Amino acid sequence: MKNIFRFLLISVFVLTTNKILPQNIATPYEVGIWSGFRETAINYTFDDGCSNQFSIAIPLFDEFGFKLTLFTVTDWVSNWLALQAASASGHEVAGHTVTHADFGKVTTEQQKSELKNSKESIESHITDSKCITMAYPYCVTGVDSICGKYYISARGCQNYIEPKTPGSYFNVSSVVGGNLGSIKTLSDFKTYFENAAKINGWCVFLFHGIDNDGGYSPITSSELRKSIEYLSVRKSKFWVTTFANATLYSKERDSAMVTETSASDTSFTLQVNDNLSDSLYNFPLTLRRPLPEDWPSADVTQDSVAVPMRIVSVDSVVYITFDVVPDAGEVKITRNLKPVIPDIDTIPADTPDTVQVSINQTNELNRDIQAVYSKGALLISLTNFTKKNLLISLYDIKGIEVLNKKYEYSGESEISVDLSKESLNSGIYFVYLSDGENSWNRKIIIS
Numbered sequence: 032m033k034n035i036f037r038f039l040l041i042s043v044f045v046l047t048t049n050k051i052l053p054q055n056i057a058t059p060y061e062v063g064i065w066s067g068f069r070e071t072a073i074n075y076t077f078d079d080g081c082s083n084q085f086s087i088a089i090p091l092f093d094e095f096g097f098k099l100t101l102f103t104v105t106d107w108v109s110n111w112l113a114l115q116a117a118s119a120s121g122h123e124v125a126g127h128t129v130t131h132a133d134f135g136k137v138t139t140e141q142q143k144s145e146l147k148n149s150k151e152s153i154e155s156h157i158t159d160s161k162c163i164t165m166a167y168p169y170c171v172t173g174v175d176s177i178c179g180k181y182y183i184s185a186r187g188c189q190n191y192i193e194p195k196t197p198g199s200y201f202n203v204s205s206v207v208g209g210n211l212g213s214i215k216t217l218s219d220f221k222t223y224f225e226n227a228a229k230i231n232g233w234c235v236f237l238f239h240g241i242d243n244d245g246g247y248s249p250i251t252s253s254e255l256r257k258s259i260e261y262l263s264v265r266k267s268k269f270w271v272t273t274f275a276n277a278t279l280y281s282k283e284r285d286s287a288m289v290t291e292t293s294a295s296d297t298s299f300t301l302q303v304n305d306n307l308s309d310s311l312y313n314f315p316l317t318l319r320r321p322l323p324e325d326w327p328s329a330d331v332t333q334d335s336v337a338v339p340m341r342i343v344s345v346d347s348v349v350y351i352t353f354d355v356v357p358d359a360g361e362v363k364i365t366r367n368l369k370p371v372i373p374d375i376d377t378i379p380a381d382t383p384d385t386v387q388v389s390i391n392q393t394n395e396l397n398r399d400i401q402a403v404y405s406k407g408a409l410l411i412s413l414t415n416f417t418k419k420n421l422l423i424s425l426y427d428i429k430g431i432e433v434l435n436k437k438y439e440y441s442g443e444s445e446i447s448v449d450l451s452k453e454s455l456n457s458g459i460y461f462v463y464l465s466d467g468e469n470s471w472n473r474k475i476i477i478s
């Protein structure tokens with residue numbers, strides 16, 4: 032009786048699990064809903080080539096390492112060099128027809144030539160990537176089957192956040208920004224960010240003008256910057272990417288198949304496939320599996336080449352997380368005896384209207400500041416450092432500030448901050464050091 036009960040319990044568990052996990056993903060592997068197991072994909076898309084998109088938005092996104100999408104009306108382009116430079120930096124140059132045609136008012140033949148000729152024109156000027164997505168002018172959609180001949184997805188503007196798989200790839204909703212739209216301030220951005228994260232959705236923003244460049248419904252550059260700063264310290268939660276990348280990831284994820292072809296005490300091999308065309312659908316998917324207990328760390332290769340990977344601790348499970356391209360060769364995970372401390376993705380605590388922590392991306396690359404914890408003290412070593420008034424803050428892994436101290440610096444090579452009287456639990460903390468102009472962050476472990 033007891034055994035039957037147990038069997039029934041197991042059956043129920045398996046049935047429930049199958050509902051949540053796609054059946055074609057072998058246990059214990061998981062495919063991230065979005066790249067890097069982030070909670071949501073966010074696209075900033077800009078239409079019609081308004082001038083401040085080039086002088087303000089692109090430099091801002093480049094500063095933080097984010098990518099945007101430029102929906103381009105080919106007859107209106109005055110400077111292909113600027114678009115070529117944007118594409119070379121990883122931004123997407125995508126279609127917005129030849130003449131900004133209203134598809135509610137043109138024949139299907141005209142739709143075809145608008146879609147085909149704008150794609151060909153963009154690809155003739157921009158040769159380092161393909162033009163694979165478009166946005167409908169005036170948000171008036173055309174015939175899906177015509178669009179599908181040239182593009183993998185099209186943006187509309189129904190003003191809602193899409194779920195992880197949109198209702199139609201040829202009318203992906205966007206939310207209009209700027210003074211005539213729904214997104215005017217950081218607070219508006221945050222509402223959409225958080226709502227998108229709650230449903231693991233796909234959030235596309237649509238902008239035209241920035242400040243006073245004459246474009247429709249301008250967003251202010253200051254609020255745009257605040258939104259990017261907010262996302263820049265929450266990169267493990269929000270995937271800021273192009274419309275094309277989100278489309279590729281979404282379709283590949285939904286058709287992914289993961290098969291483990293061999294397993295031993297020291298390695299696993301697997302196949303990651305999809306049923307999509309490999310010439311277009313070659314964006315890496317993020318997979319993970321628990322790291323076996325007796326594996327200090329692991330290496331991952333695809334077709335014998337190392338791929339991006341991380342050892343991450345999520346809710347006390349340690350995973351090996353890695354990015355691989357479907358249908359691009361055998362994936363091999365190999366035990367590595369060199370131990371690593373798992374990363375924990377930390378997300379700063381939210382505050383109503385301010386960005387709590389702003390890290391200057393450029394200075395983050397500067398490695399001449401180190402922080403360690405030793406015998407009750409936080410030790411910060413600095414070289415070639417001249418500033419006088421420093422602010423030293425300590426955050427726990429939930430992003431809550433646990434220490435905030437002004438420090439008068441006078442050229443010493445090491446700063447010591449006594450933590451012995453602070454009642455800090457052991458674990459991972461983040462040290463923020465600011466000289467009023469720049470800030471640096473470092474991870475320490477308090478034991």
Ligand SMILES: [Zn+2]
Nearest residue numbers: 078079168169
């Ligand atoms: Zn337009």
